[in-house]
Amino acid sequence: MPEIDNIKYFALLEEFGTSDKLIKLGFGELQNINLDNDFYFLPFQLLSQGFERFMKAYICLGHFHKYGKLPNFKYLKNLGHDLEKLLREIIENYYTDFNRPQFGGDRNFIRTSSDLKKLLFILSEFGKLSRYHNFDLITDNAKIGVDTKELWEEFENTILDSNDIEKLMDFNLCHEVYQKISNHIIIVFEKFISALSRQFIFECLGEKGRQLSAATVFDFGMLYDKDFGKKDYRNQTTKYKETPKKVHKRTVFDEIQRNVNPEYKSKKILKSEYNGEWPFYADQVIIECRQSHWCIVTINGFDYALNGSAKGRYKLENPHDAGMAILGKSISDFIQMALGLCTKESGKQNKVKSNINE
Structure with a gap:
């Protein structure tokens, strides 16, 4: 040979x-x-x-x-x-x-x-x-x-x-x-x-x-x-x-805010239950909308910015730039779902006010 x-x-x-x-x-x-x-x-x-x-x-x-x-x-x-x-x-x-x-x-x-x-x-x-x-x-x-x-x-x-x-x-x-x-x-x-x-x-x-x-x-x-x-x-x-990655490790205070602040709305989403193309590397995330504007996503105990407003206010990376979401897969659905949490709650409140006025 x-x-x-x-x-x-x-x-x-x-x-x-x-x-x-x-x-x-x-x-x-x-x-x-x-x-x-x-x-x-x-x-x-x-x-x-x-x-x-x-x-x-x-x-x-x-x-x-x-x-x-x-x-x-x-x-x-x-x-x-x-x-x-x-x-x-x-x-x-x-x-x-x-x-x-x-x-x-x-x-x-x-x-x-x-x-x-x-x-x-x-x-x-x-x-x-x-x-x-x-x-x-x-x-x-x-x-x-x-x-x-x-x-x-x-x-x-x-x-x-x-x-x-x-x-x-x-x-x-x-x-x-x-x-x-x-x-x-x-x-x-x-x-x-x-x-x-x-x-x-x-x-x-x-x-x-x-x-x-x-x-x-x-x-x-x-x-x-x-x-x-x-x-x-x-x-x-x-x-x-x-390039330093701007992420936030969640604290006990963050969890209290999420649970008791009426202007913070959140929801856990599982990959196994999501009907669409899952964009994250982790199998579950928590989306959160704050005061109807600022949308974040929590992955493995860290917060990332879902929308530009949250990125600017909290100085956080979006999941793609932080390497927590798959490049080429959109997170737009999760932004809409997060905003929807506040919109849905706002709709409930308006309905209650309407009933009271009547």
Whole structure:
């Protein structure tokens, strides 16, 4: 059985580790995009590099498994920085499905997904020319790259619907639009990278492939339909780590207020009893409306802001920013339910007053 020289083996191992970190950081930076942060250059740079390195390392191991030797410099150089070309090379020469449903589904996705094709094209253009787009404009370069940020934003617009446009006008919900966009894109990329990663962990690329990828791509290789879009990658990023999370640990006084203050209305909601798409990681929460305006949600003994009014008054994070709710899943229903608690009580009081007057 042919062997890989130690120095080359550890070089491949390092490439897998590097690509894994770049991809996860890229996902995290996509999730950091919001109304106040439109710095797309960073996730573009991370993802274009991460995917290119991952696929080239994949091809090296595929070539070794198929021919018993690693590819030469010329072969890899000719593949260039084109991510679509790299993926075609993998599909045509180094991808196996073994006639199993999961492998067939993976293959069908990476071959036919129009979203994946568009996104890889944009990242490829960024990696080849467009990262220097502004300097090309400044210096009148005849061979100017496309504006990848503009192409990316055009793709984002295809994800949005009329309800999202309304949310952008709502201070309480506009952040959910950015989350919907990043979640959609990350699901496409998770399906892509997990499809390729499964080739390693199930030994489609041989024992060496499984060994080299065990410490890096295993996480992606074990993602399936039920898992896509569920992970918060922001905790990989420096920006998220360094931003203090404004939450409040509940006190005895808070509980007294909740129980005796007539202007505080609350309700426990269980995931098992909720008729809809549950947005929280915890299986139960308590929603509360204070004085008909300020809506909070209590999760595991801590308070978070449901609406913008509560965020401003109590200086609390919303559940998404605090990492307590799944990015891409709306909490608008819980805001309405919380406000409804006060509205319902107010309606009862008005009815009582009306009866007295009569």
